[in-house]
Every structure is written in structure tokens, then in C-alpha cells.
Amino acid sequence: MTSPPGRTAPEGRRPDRRRLRDGLLAALVPLVACLTALVGLTAWTKAGAAGSPARIEVGVGLVFLPYADKERTAAFFTIANTGGADDQLVSVTSPVLEEVMLSRHERVGEGADAMRMVTSLDIPAGGRLTMKPDSVDVMATVKVRWKEGDAVPFVLHFRRSGPVDAVGFVVRPGS
Numbered sequence: 001m002t003s004p005p006g007r008t009a010p011e012g013r014r015p016d017r018r019r020l021r022d023g024l025l026a027a028l029v030p031l032v033a034c035l036t037a038l039v040g041l042t043a044w045t046k047a048g049a050a051g052s053p054a055r056i057e058v059g060v061g062l063v064f065l066p067y068a069d070k071e072r073t074a075a076f077f078t079i080a081n082t083g084g085a086d087d088q089l090v091s092v093t094s095p096v097l098e099e100v101m102l103s104r105h106e107r108v109g110e111g112a113d114a115m116r117m118v119t120s121l122d123i124p125a126g127g128r129l130t131m132k133p134d135s136v137d138v139m140a141t142v143k144v145r146w147k148e149g150d151a152v153p154f155v156l157h158f159r160r161s162g163p164v165d166a167v168g169f170v171v172r173p174g175s
Contacts, residue, residue: 052084054125056161061168063152066142074103075138075154075168076131081123088120088159089129096152097140104136115139120159133173146170 059078066073081087092100101117108114113134121136123129131137138154146152150170155163 054081054085054087054123054158054160055083056081056087056123056156056158056164058156058164058166061152061154061166063146063168063170064173065146065148065170067173071141073140073142074133075140075152076133077138077154077156077166077168078128078130079123079156080128081125084125085160086125087123087161089123089156090120090159091157092138092140093155093157094140094153096143098143099139099141101139102136103139105134123158148172 057080059080061075061077063075064073075092079089089102092102094100102119102121103115104118106114106116117139118136121129129136148170152168152170154166154168156166157163
């Protein structure tokens with residue numbers, strides 16, 4: 001077999017344009033997949049879905065002493081989230097309370113407030129939630145009579161962090 005004039009016979013076969021294009025496409029697919037994964041992970045991290053988990057710390061709480069033979073009371077806690085992910089308080093339980101629920105106080109007009117039960121309270125990453133009589137609290141029905149200074153056990157249940165034990169001390173409202 002002879003070569004055309006001006007060309008020498010190659011030792012092996014030279015890649016043609018089609019083979020070169022196919023090789024580049026084969027290398028480009030893993031590169032695009034890696035870049036897509038990197039962009040997705042960056043967005044996930046910036047959205048707060050990555051990083052350290054929520055770390056919940058619950059301070060000592062206050063529980064209002066029921067007055068005038070009432071069976072209802074309110075408890076207040078300060079909850080700090082020192083972690084890198086948001087969390088939610090989803091419920092509160094206590095062996096000495098009945099009908100424990102989360103509530104939010106809202107202004108509905110001039111001099112009028114309303115209380116609304118809520119299913120959860122947000123605790124942002126690096127933030128805190130401070131319960132107060134005019135914002136959010138834990139509403140409950142008392143099983144036994146208390147006196148000022150009594151300790152009341154609570155378990156605060158968080159969506160991501162799970163249950164956290166806490167204690168609240170009975171105080172007179174307004175003190």
C-alpha cells in the first residue's frame with residue numbers, strides 16, 4: 001500500500017476530528033458533574049442547611065403562681081441556639097402539668113390582646129428566643145397547688161435537637 005503523494009504513512013492511526021470531539025465530550029461530562037455538585041453544596045451551605053447542628057441551651061424558667069383559685073398558668077424560658085442550624089420548639093411537657101401548649105400573644109386593637117396557640121416556635125441558628133408575658137409563653141393547667149419558690153420540671157421538645165430537660169421556679173406575676 002502506497003501513500004498519496006506528499007504524505008507519509010502514519011505509524012498508527014491519527015485521530016480524526018470526530019474522535020477528538022468525542023474524547024473532549026467524555027472528559028467534559030465528569031467536569032460538569034463536579035461543578036454542578038460544587039454549586040449545589042455551596043447553595044446548601046449558604047442556606048444554612050449545612051454546617052454545625054443546632055445546639056440548644058435552655059435557661060432557668062419562671063412559672064407564674066396561679067391566683068384566685070385559677071388552674072391555668074404560664075411559664076417562660078430563654079432558649080439559645082449556639083449551633084449553626086435553625087431549630088424549632090415543637091412542644092413542652094411536664095409531669096406536674098396538664099394541657100401544656102405553646103401560645104403567642106398578639107395585639108388585635110387599641111388596648112386589646114389575643115392569645116393564639118401555635119404548633120412551634122423558631123429558634124434561629126446563633127439566635128435566641130426569650131419568652132415574655134406579652135410575646136410567647138408556655139400555657140398549662142396545674143395539677144397541684146404550688147407556693148412561691150417551688151421548682152417545676154419541664155421537658156422542651158425540639159424538632160432537630162430532641163428533648164431538653166429544664167426547670168422553672170414559681171414566682172408571683174409581676175415580680
